[in-house]
Amino acid sequence: MPSRRDSEHMLSTHLATYDGVVKRYGDTTAVEGLSLAVPEGTVCGLLGPNEAGKTTAIRVLLGLAKPSAGSTTLLGEPPDSPNFAAVVRQVGTLIEGPAIYGRATARQNMQIEASARALSDADRQIDELLALVGLSKRADTRAGSFSLGMKQRLGLALALLGGPRLVVLDEPTNGLDPAGIVEIRELIKRLPARGTTVLVSSHLLAEVELMCDRVTILRRGRLVAEGTIAELLASHGTAGFLTRVDAGDTERAELLLERAGLSAAALGDGLLSITGPIQDGAQISRTLADDGIYVSELRAERADLEQVFLSLTTDHDDAAQPQLETIA
Amino acid sequence: MNAELRKLFALPTPRWTLAATIAGVVIAALVAALAGPGNGEDLLPMQLGIGLTTSIAAIVLGAWMIGLEYGQKTLRRALSADPRRPRLLLAKLAVVLGAVTVVTLVLVAVSAPVFSAIASAHGESMPVGESLQYGLAVLVSNLVYATVGFAVALVTRSMAGGMALALAFAFVIDSALSVIPTVGDYSLSAAVVELMAGIAGDGVNGMPSGDPQIAQALAVTAAWLTALLGVSVGRFIRSDVE
Secondary structure, eight states, X not given: OOOHHXXXXXXXXXXXXXXEEEEEETTEEEEEEEEEEEETTOEEEEEOSTTSSHHHHHHHHTTSSOOSEEEEEETTBOTTSTTHHHXXXXXXXXXSSOOOOTTSBHHHHHHHHHHHTTOSSOHHHHHHHHHHTTOGGGTTSBGGGSOHHHHHHHHHHHHHTTOOSEEEEESTTTTOXXXXXXXXXXXXXXXXXXXXXXXXXXXXXXXXXXXXXXXXXXXXXXXXXXXXHHHHHHHTOEEEEEEEOOGGGHHHHHHHHHHTTOEEEEEETTEEEEESSOOOHHHHHHHHHTTTOOOSEEXXXXXOHXXXXXXXXXXXXXXXXXHHHHHO | OHHHHHHHHHSHHHHHHHHHHHHHHHHHHHHHHHHOOSSGGGXXXXXXXXXXXXXXXXXXXXXXXXXXXXXXXXXXXXXXXXXXXXXXXXXXXXXXXXXXXXXXXXXXXXXXXHHHHXXXXXXXXXXXXXXXXXXXXXXXXXXXXXXXXXXXHHHHTOHHHHHHHHHHIIXXXXXHHHTSTTGGGGXXXXXXXXXXXXXXXXXXXXXXXXXXXXXXXXXXXXXXXXXXXXXXXXXXXXXXXO
């Protein structure tokens, strides 16, 4: 377990950086001016809807795709550095699903990877990692016969081979059952304590919220938000307020709040959900108290990561389109 | 290089290719044993049993080595472990050429005395030394065609496509080119046959009579391989990995 001083030092070191990265495929821009840094000792989430540019950003970082503009570094080295090959060996990857040799066994896949990474005496480590991802009993089974979840576990074991300083995981819980998702999530959360920083891309918001320290949200190749989850939630403030009044006053309270420019929806038994340009809870209680309605309960509804994500990534033009079509 | 060797031994395609090649040699030996080896000087059983089968195996293995990564979508993993693309290609080509050399030489060494004995049993002459010399000529041809298979699979970015196109090139396209006057002199197959004649002598079927033009054959072969490898390797190094 790293000491506090170690942790402070690690956070000041960035294992992966993007500086104004642009990646175009013909007329399509997959990544647009991405600048980002992944601090050591953290689990960083890369969030975005489909075609947000997450996988492209990862491929550029690993030197699998050349950026149209801008630059990246991996463990301080740019892809054209003579040291890049040595640096890449300290990085484990799981990109766009597990890339495995289906006709080789799980163990043979691990052995091939160990040879490619020039790891000597990797047999013990291979056994440990297969046990860690729950594949010990299937170690000598052909990987092509595995379910998607098992292939994903093998992909994760391959990524962790050699004790990498950074692992880059693209949708690592894809295809796993609920128990498997919890297991892999807990494993990923433990990695920084083992000295491995994690960059994980996902569209599963609850997963990201539960396992990531920092989150970067991409939309159409652009970075739209970045920070710790607490910072992101705080920057988007409250999603609204819940208040309770006497059940007989519900309709009048709704009218008063709407007159004050807020939206109120009755949820039953005197409970109201209030949204709109609310300065603070006092505004609500004052508005109602001025007309003799007293609140018995008032609490802020915090925005969760899903609400933040949707507010940042939903294209309002696109969202409006189906409604217009329905009306037409 | 170690990773490529592991793939060679761990994955089934090379084993099946070896099994098919050995079966081809055994069948040729059986046919020769039953029907006679023909005129001992033309080494026909050796040409069918060793020449043809190992040539096909060389092309299949050459295309498999790189096509495998595209077929299994594992190229990004291979390059994530070591991003030096020229080095990856060099390691793969070295392993393929090494495997082709070992298999060809072992099969020649084992089958030459067998074919010689079969020929003797039928009252024909197929000296072991001549068979071994022919085997060396086949080795040169196999190394060239394994490289062709490798380069073509790298261009097509597909194992099946690479194998099919490389086999079509070797046995149809290039052979057809070789019969065109003047143009044929610059076909790869004509150049390879000249090289084989230079090693094995001109008493073998398909070998040109007269002195082989070794220098020209070497230049033509080098030009073909440089062109095929140049196009495929250049594209591989410049392109993004899917």
